[in-house]
Amino acid sequence: MDIALPLTKLIEQFARFPGVGKKSAQRLAFYILDLPDEKVKELAKVILEAKNTIHRCKICGNLTDSENCTVCSNKDRDFGTICVVEDPRDIIAFERTKEYNGVYHVLHGLLSPLDGIGPDKLTVKELLTRISTGTVNEVIMATNPTVEGEATAIYISNLLKPLGVKVTRLAYGIPVGGNLEYADEITLLRALDGRSEL
Amino acid sequence: MDIALPLTKLIEQFARFPGVGKKSAQRLAFYILDLPDEKVKELAKVILEAKNTIHRCKICGNLTDSENCTVCSNKDRDFGTICVVEDPRDIIAFERTKEYNGVYHVLHGLLSPLDGIGPDKLTVKELLTRISTGTVNEVIMATNPTVEGEATAIYISNLLKPLGVKVTRLAYGIPVGGNLEYADEITLLRALDGRSEL
Numbered sequence: 001m002d003i004a005l006p007l008t009k010l011i012e013q014f015a016r017f018p019g020v021g022k023k024s025a026q027r028l029a030f031y032i033l034d035l036p037d038e039k040v041k042e043l044a045k046v047i048l049e050a051k052n053t054i055h056r057c058k059i060c061g062n063l064t065d066s067e068n069c070t071v072c073s074n075k076d077r078d079f080g081t082i083c084v085v086e087d088p089r090d091i092i093a094f095e096r097t098k099e100y101n102g103v104y105h106v107l108h109g110l111l112s113p114l115d116g117i118g119p120d121k122l123t124v125k126e127l128l129t130r131i132s133t134g135t136v137n138e139v140i141m142a143t144n145p146t147v148e149g150e151a152t153a154i155y156i157s158n159l160l161k162p163l164g165v166k167v168t169r170l171a172y173g174i175p176v177g178g179n180l181e182y183a184d185e186i187t188l189l190r191a192l193d194g195r196s197e198l
Numbered sequence: 199m200d201i202a203l204p205l206t207k208l209i210e211q212f213a214r215f216p217g218v219g220k221k222s223a224q225r226l227a228f229y230i231l232d233l234p235d236e237k238v239k240e241l242a243k244v245i246l247e248a249k250n251t252i253h254r255c256k257i258c259g260n261l262t263d264s265e266n267c268t269v270c271s272n273k274d275r276d277f278g279t280i281c282v283v284e285d286p287r288d289i290i291a292f293e294r295t296k297e298y299n300g301v302y303h304v305l306h307g308l309l310s311p312l313d314g315i316g317p318d319k320l321t322v323k324e325l326l327t328r329i330s331t332g333t334v335n336e337v338i339m340a341t342n343p344t345v346e347g348e349a350t351a352i353y354i355s356n357l358l359k360p361l362g363v364k365v366t367r368l369a370y371g372i373p374v375g376g377n378l379e380y381a382d383e384i385t386l387l388r389a390l391d392g393r394s395e396l
Binding site: 002003005006007010013017018019024026027028029030031032033035037041043045046047048049050051054064066069070071074077088091092095 | 200215268287
């Protein structure tokens with residue numbers, strides 16, 4: 001194939017992106033070449049800037065470019081409620097609801113003994129330290145409804161309960177807009193168990 | 199939404215990419231943050247390098263980082279056959295066949311009177327100059343089989359025929375691996391017209 005090397009390299013870079021195949025990578029590369037110079041410079045700058053400035057919040061483990069993340073430094077938030085999530089991108093999902101006003105704690109993973117991931121690899125110790133201040137009323141376990149997510153939620157709640165803090169778990173059920181016909185049995189059973197009076 | 203600004207900016211940049219929605223943009227942004235520092239630097243470098251070094255080949259209009267493109271500077275290619283395409287990405291498609299050994303000519307567009315794109319906006323003059331050297335035996339019109347593609351092919355072939363050069367057009371027909379059931383009438387008619395003896 002007689003193709004200019006810088007173009008081939010660019011296509012290769014994009015082909016490494018998650019969910020981007022060969023054809024899409026080519027499309028992205030040509031998109032870059034069609035952009036005005038200053039837009040490309042801006043893109044490269046934004047990429048480097050994000051990588052260089054973003055790190056974990058010292059309090060909750062969320063991603064931030066300052067010492068504490070935007071959630072932890074927002075005085076209007078309810079610091080008595082901590083929502084425990086696996087990953088910073090789960091925080092974005094919660095923030096999108098625009099309703100949750102508590103703070104977060106990012107575990108940066110889930111317990112997975114087979115992969116050698118024990119509690120020491122997660123930010124469990126940091127969570128216990130936060131609880132020990134005595135200002136936390138409720139901890140919402142918001143790990144994914146998978147085997148590892150469940151196991152991690154149960155493990156952490158067992159550690160937290162003796163400290164006298166209320167530990168809750170997200171509700172299971174039919175997703176809004178979902179179709180009963182396509183719901184799996186376990187989800188349906190959980191939806192039945194969690195039914196509420198109208 | 200309480201989200202770090204450099205991260206929001208990065209997501210916005212990716213959301214502008216063609217075919218990348220909000221969720222995919224977020225996924226790409228987190229992919230960047232998860233990459234090692236040097237990989238991110240490399241990505242930014244490759245993007246800037248491609249944009250700064252890639253320009254049009256003086257002969258055929260293909261994209262290149264040197265004076266002439268890799269096709270035009272390859273002495274093993276057949277300079278007597280010119281394949282006329284709309285866009286440099288069409289060249290990549292032809293090069294992928296690994297069979298075509300002629301050279302190319304990129305029009306950088308198609309005739310479109312409604313959008314004010316006349317022959318002067320395309321590289322038609324450059325093509326005529328190449329033909330006038332007398333070394334070209336055949337010009338293959340390989341514009342897309344759309345209204346504009348057809349019109350452009352016919353327009354250019356009318357200009358070329360008086361110069362005594364053989365002008366051909368890509369064959370129409372059923373795509374390999376395609377399904378007759380789903381072929382449109384015009385394609386089927388063209389496939390019938392172009393049938394060959396077995």
